[in-house]
Structures are given as C-alpha cells and as structure tokens.
Amino acid sequence: MRAAIVTGASSGIGFEISKVLIKLGYKVYGIGKDFSKINFNEQSFIEMNCDITKTSILCEKIKYIRDKEDVYIVVNNAGAGYFGPHEELNPNKIHEMVSVNLEAPMIITQLMLRNLKKNSGFIINISSIEAKKSSTYGCVYGATKAGLTDFSNSLFDETRKYGVKVITIHPDMTKTNFYRNSNFKEGESAESHITAEEVANVVKSIVTQREGLVITDVTIRPQKHFIRKKFK
Numbered sequence: 001m002r003a004a005i006v007t008g009a010s011s012g013i014g015f016e017i018s019k020v021l022i023k024l025g026y027k028v029y030g031i032g033k034d035f036s037k038i039n040f041n042e043q044s045f046i047e048m049n050c051d052i053t054k055t056s057i058l059c060e061k062i063k064y065i066r067d068k069e070d071v072y073i074v075v076n077n078a079g080a081g082y083f084g085p086h087e088e089l090n091p092n093k094i095h096e097m098v099s100v101n102l103e104a105p106m107i108i109t110q111l112m113l114r115n116l117k118k119n120s121g122f123i124i125n126i127s128s129i130e131a132k133k134s135s136t137y138g139c140v141y142g143a144t145k146a147g148l149t150d151f152s153n154s155l156f157d158e159t160r161k162y163g164v165k166v167i168t169i170h171p172d173m174t175k176t177n178f179y180r181n182s183n184f185k186e187g188e189s190a191e192s193h194i195t196a197e198e199v200a201n202v203v204k205s206i207v208t209q210r211e212g213l214v215i216t217d218v219t220i221r222p223q224k225h226f227i228r229k230k231f232k
Contacts, residue, residue, distance in 0.1 A: 001044075003069035005062070005112070007031045007052060007104065008078030010038060012176035013126060016200035017075055018045060024207065026073065029065050052078055053099040055107065062111045072121040073207060074112050076105035076148075079126065083138040083182045094140055101144035106151060113159070120163030122207055125152045126199070129172040129219065156216055165214045167206050171199050172221040185228050192226035 004021045008014035009030025015038060018028045027044045035047045048065075052058045065071065080100040082093045109123055116123060128145040135142030149168050156166035173186040175193045186193035199220060206215050 001025070001027045001070075002072045003027045003029060003065070004073035004075065005029050005031065005065060005071060005108070006075040006077060007108070008126075010035045010047075012178060013171070013174065013196045013199045014075070014077040015040075016196040017077060017203050020200040020204045021073065021075075021207075024204065027069065029069070031061065031078070052104040053096060055103075058104060058107060059111065062108055066112060066115055070119065071112060071115050072119045073124065074108060074116065074122070075124045075126070075203070076108060077124075077126040078104065079128075079178065081138065081141045081178060081182070083141065085137075086139055089140060097140050097144050101141070102147045102151070105148060109155065113164075116164050117159065117162040120165075120211070122165045122167065123152070123155065124167045124169065124203060124206065125149075127152070127168050127170050129170050129221065131170060132219070153216075156214075160214075165206075165216075167215060168217050169199065169202060170217070170219040172219075173227065174199065188228065189224065189226065191223045193222050194220050 004026045006014050006018045006028055009018045010032030018030050021028050022042060022044045029046045029048055031048045031050050033051055048061055050057055050061050078100055080096045082089060082097065105125055125148050127149045130138060130142035131145035131149040152166050152168040159166065171194060173193045175186050175195050202218055202220060209215060
C-alpha cells in the first residue's frame with residue numbers, strides 16, 4: 001500500500017486531508033501533538049505523537065516511516081500563528097512559528113526527497129494567503145509562510161525533472177481552531193470563510209491529476225472578506 005505523511009493531522013485541515021488520502025487508498029502517517037480530541041477508528045491512519053519543533057525527535061519519526069513504507073505523498077500542513085503588533089510577540093512565539101511553519105517542512109522534505117524522487121511523488125505545502133500580501137497584524141507568520149512558498153517554487157524547479165510534484169496551497173480564513181490564540185476569528189457566514197474539508201478536496205484534485213500535469217499553486221478564498229473580533 002502506498003503511504004503518505006501528513007503533519008498537523010490531529011485536527012483541522014490536516015485531519016481532513018488524512019481522511020481524503022485514506023479514501024484514495026493511502027496509508028496515512030499522521031503527525032500531531034494531541035490526538036485525544038478525534039475519534040477516528042481507521043486502520044490506515046497511524047497516529048504519531050510528535051512535537052515537530054523538537055528536531056531530533058522529528059527526524060527519528062520521519063526516518064522510521066521512510067525505512068518502513070513506500071511514501072508517495074508528504075503534506076506539510078502543521079502551522080503555528082500568533083497575531084498582533086510585532087513588539088507584542090516574544091522570542092518563544094517567534095521561534096515556534098519559524099520552526100513549525102518553515103524549518104520542519106524543509107527538514108521533512110530533505111529526509112524524504114530521495115524516496116519521493118524514486119516514486120515520482122508529491123510534496124504538498126500548506127502555506128497561507130498571508131504569504132502573498134502584506135501582513136501588518138502578523139508579519140512573522142506571513143514571513144514564514146512566504147518563505148515556505150518560495151521554498152516550494154524553487155524545489156519544484158529543482159526536482160521536476162525527477163517527476164516530483166511540488167504544490168503550494170494558500171488558504172484564506174479557514175474555519176478551524178487555528179485562531180484559538182488570536183483576538184479574532186473567521187466570520188459566521190459561509191461566504192466569509194472556507195472549510196478544512198474544502199482544502200482537503202483541493203488536495204484530492206491535485207493528487208488525482210494525470211501523470212505529467214502539475215497544479216503547482218492554488219489560492220483558496222471565500223467570496224467575502226469578514227472577520228469577527230473575540231470579546232472576553
């Protein structure tokens with residue numbers, strides 16, 4: 001059975017992508033920090049608890065999968081976001097965003113790249129709409145996602161001759177628990193946000209294209225732009 005690796009698989013977009021890949025016949029190694037909030041009794045979903053900011057532990061987990069399975073898809077989905085004026089951040093939050101959003105995807109990709117070349121596989125990086133515009137309320141978050149997008153673009157040019165497909169998805173406001181640390185959240189109306197299931201369906205479309213065709217860049221946006229302030 002073909003295998004896939006999905007980070008941030010214990011909730012939200014990563015969990016929905018995992019379910020889509022399982023329906024397509026993949027065994028999914030889901031990497032996450034806490035799987036206690038999901039009830040997913042599926043033999044093809046292997047939960048792997050891991051704090052991806054711990055580089056040595058992350059490398060051990062990825063090498064274990066690499067040596068055990070025939071991996072065709074890597075989805076770098078895990079994300080960390082803190083929003084507000086830059087002076088109100090702290091070094092720990094900055095470090096977490098850089099580690100989760102940029103460093104970990106680069107490390108995972110490096111460890112898996114030879115296998116993905118052999119299998120003409122997919123690297124799918126979940127970036128953000130913030131990578132494509134000025135992010136005055138989250139300049140570090142936007143910078144890490146812009147870095148991930150640039151990494152994806154260059155990596156595709158490097159590896160396309162080997163059959164590797166590198167795709168960047170840029171979701172806008174998505175209805176998940178991602179904004180739990182923020183003083184705002186997505187709008188209530190379905191026209192003002194996208195859903196994790198909708199992002200997962202885009203992944204399905206990407207991995208079911210004919211061989212030789214690559215959708216390298218996808219931006220997903222709701223029809224309307226609206227956010228809600230949280231009130232304590």
